[in-house]
Amino acid sequence: MASPINQGDVAPERKNLILNAFFMNQPSYxxxxxxxxxxxxxxxxxxxxxxVQVAKLLENNFHALFLADVLGAYDxxxxxxxxxxxxxxxxxxxxxxxxxxxxxxxxxxxxLSFCITASTTYEAPFSLARRLSTLxxxxxxxxxxxxxxxxxxxxxxxxxxxxxxxxxxxYEKADEFLEVCYKLWEGxxxxxAVIRDPATARYTHEHRVRRIDHQGKHFQxxxxxxxxxxxxxxxxLVQAGASKAGKAFxxxxxxxxxxxxxxxxxxxxxxxxxxxxxxxxxxDPASIKLLGGLHVVLGxxxxxxxxxxxxxxxxADIEGSLALFGGWTxxxxxxxxxxxxxxxxxxxxxxxxxxxWSATIPGTSDLNWTKALGSAKTVADIIETWIDETGxxxxxxxxxxxxxxxxxxxxxLVPELTSRGIFEPPSGEDQSTRGVYLGNRxxxxxxxxxxxxxxxxxxxx
Numbered sequence: 377m378a379s380p381i382n383q384g385d386v387a388p389e390r391k392n393l394i395l396n397a398f399f400m401n402q403p404s405y406x407x408x409x410x411x412x413x414x415x416x417x418x419x420x421x422x423x424x425x426x427x428v429q430v431a432k433l434l435e436n437n438f439h440a441l442f443l444a445d446v447l448g449a450y451d452x453x454x455x456x457x458x459x460x461x462x463x464x465x466x467x468x469x470x471x472x473x474x475x476x477x478x479x480x481x482x483x484x485x486x487x488l489s490f491c492i493t494a495s496t497t498y499e500a501p502f503s504l505a506r507r508l509s510t511l512x513x514x515x516x517x518x519x520x521x522x523x524x525x526x527x528x529x530x531x532x533x534x535x536x537x538x539x540x541x542x543x544x545x546x547y548e549k550a551d552e553f554l555e556v557c558y559k560l561w562e563g564x565x566x567x568x569a570v571i572r573d574p575a576t577a578r579y580t581h582e583h584r585v586r587r588i589d590h591q592g593k594h595f596q597x598x599x600x601x602x603x604x605x606x607x608x609x610x611x612x613l614v615q616a617g618a619s620k621a622g623k624a625f626x627x628x629x630x631x632x633x634x635x636x637x638x639x640x641x642x643x644x645x646x647x648x649x650x651x652x653x654x655x656x657x658x659x660d661p662a663s664i665k666l667l668g669g670l671h672v673v674l675g676x677x678x679x680x681x682x683x684x685x686x687x688x689x690x691x692a693d694i695e696g697s698l699a700l701f702g703g704w705t706x707x708x709x710x711x712x713x714x715x716x717x718x719x720x721x722x723x724x725x726x727x728x729x730x731x732x733w734s735a736t737i738p739g740t741s742d743l744n745w746t747k748a749l750g751s752a753k754t755v756a757d758i759i760e761t762w763i764d765e766t767g768x769x770x771x772x773x774x775x776x777x778x779x780x781x782x783x784x785x786x787x788x789l790v791p792e793l794t795s796r797g798i799f800e801p802p803s804g805e806d807q808s809t810r811g812v813y814l815g816n817r818x819x820x821x822x823x824x825x826x827x828x829x830x831x832x833x834x835x836x837x
Contacts, residue, residue: 393763393799394632394665394770394813396442396491397434397782401427401472405444406671407776408465408696410688416777422472424480431481431488433782436801437790439812440489440520441481442772443474447498448530450703453695454710457530465693467700475507482515487802489809491520491614496550498526498535502597505560508611509603517607517808517819522614523629525550525622528703547621549594554629556595558827559588561610564601566832580604586832608819610827612809627653628826632665632813634772640765643668647767659824665769665813668762671747672773674784678750685749688776752792760798 403411403419411419420426434441449459449469462469478490490511494504512519525546526532532540541549569584588599616634617626626633627650635650637643651661673688675681698709748755762768775781793799802812808819821827 392815393759393793394667395438395799396440396667396770396772397438398442398444398669398772398774399430400444400468401474401477402468402470403466404693404696405468406700406774407688407692408462408467408700409691409693410776411466412691413688413777415780418778419466424477427477427481428484429779430782431485433779433786435485435488436803437782437786438488438773439770439802440491440809442491442522443477443493444522445474445493445495445524446471446528446531446703447495447526448528448532448534450528450699451530452702452706452708453699455702455708459530459699461695461699465696467693467696475511478511478519479514482511482518486805487518487807487812489518489520489612489802489812490515491522491612491809493522493524495524495526495531496553497541497546498531499553501553501556501595502560502599502602505557505601506603509561509601509606509609512606512608512611513603516805517810519608520612520614520632520809522616523550523554524616530703543619544621547625550625551628552592552594554827555592556588556590556597558610558830559590560597560599560601561605561830562821562827563830563832564588564599565605567605570604608808608810610821612813623650623653626650627659627664628657630664631810631825632667632769634667634669635768637668640762643762643766643768657826660822663814663822663824666767667770667772668766668768670759670762670771670773671776672755672781672785672789673747673749673776674755674781674788675751676788678754681750681754752788755789756792756796759793760796763798 399405401421403421405418410416417426417429431441446468450462450467451457451459453461459469461467474492478492481488481490492508492511494508508519508521527540529540532538540546564586566581566584569581570579571581572579585600588597588601590597590599612632613630614632614634615622615626615630616636617623617630618636633650635643635646637646647666650666651664654661654664673681673685675684702708748758750758759771762771773785790799790801794801807817810819810821811817814822821831
């Protein structure tokens with residue numbers, strides 16, 4: 377394992393590792409075909425009791441459940457517009473609406489947060505702000521929003537467009553979308569607007585709620601926000617920006633950023649770039665949590681984990697995997713020879729991801745791929761090395777078989793990480809997502825966040 381970088385003789389303070397469980401409310405997620413595994417219960421994704429079970433397994437073992445989402449079928453492979461390859465392996469299809477799962481899971485947990493993916497391209501800011509505020513109330517502040525601009529052409533067609541908005545226009549629209557939401561969440565109600573005063577027969581003070589009257593290029597929203605202030609007001613903001621526009625957007629708005637990359641040097645460079653961009657935005661770079669992606673297969677021993685991994689591979693659905701790859705990259709691999717020189721033509725954000733992949737192809741025996749396989753000690757060593765070498769703050773951990781993989785995480789990995797003093801799971805009912813992630817027990821946006829400028833204070837009344 378690589379040694380931490382020291383300044384003089386003073387050892388750097390160890391980070392409290394952030395761990396999210398990376399899920400999708402469908403049968404296979406990023407492992408098409410795995411729904412067939414005899415111990416896998418992911419096919420029960422339409423059963424509320426399945427999600428109750430998942431939430432209980434995650435409580436005290438993860439900081440948050442991250443729910444990814446797409447708004448169309450992957451239909452690039454063996455196309456055009458051919459969605460048939462996703463069907464057999466359940467390659468992110470079918471897929472239900474994620475937001476309705478949260479209340480049931482929140483009711484059986486006290487500290488687990490919930491990160492919900494929602495698109496600024498196809499949502500309306502007024503209605504999304506309302507839904508997220510409602511969930512922030514029902515979870516007592518345990519909600520995060522994964523902000524996406526969407527990249528599938530099939531999604532554009534599902535929302536009445538002949539083709540996607542340009543990459544630049546999607547991010548321009550996203551920036552205004554956030555401005556509208558900040559005005560609704562932070563600037564529409566004063567903190568003391570709700571008085572619930574039986575003596576004067578007033579629930580809300582008439583001078584402490586106002587319209588926002590936003591008039592912009594993409595949105596015209598009158599307001600006021602229809603939901604009274606929740607614990608966080610603005611949910612904890614998460615983003616994954618790989619393109620130039622995406623990184624600039626993330627550095628401005630995000631409080632946690634998901635990073636692509638499969639080798640230390642590339643991820644370390646991205647960490648430095650994003651923290652530099654955040655500083656240019658007037659934000660404290662250290663306040664933004666940077667997270668990598670990792671698929672973990674655990675066992676009591678390295679040999680047991682390897683055997684389990686090889687077993688999982690026997691359930692792989694190749695057609696579904698090629699369909700996912702086609703959707704991510706915009707490249708149809710049908711009919712392409714194994715040794716062909718591939719040229720990727722997909723969306724800018726996905727091209728950035730593919731460039732990270734392709735940069736790791738030469739000399740594969742020396743690569744550090746983003747999967748961790750082995751005993752708890754082996755996996756914990758890998759995790760510590762990634763943190764020390766790159767400066768990231770934690771990981772989104774993906775799964776293959778549920779509940780087995782989650783039970784292994786609690787049985788093997790959590791005790792190991794805890795014993796090393798690098799992981800302290802959230803506990804208690806009073807901490808919001810923002811308070812847990814930023815470690816300051818504060819629920820509201822930091823003063824250096826751009827959304828803070830829209831706060832309506834008593835001094836303005």
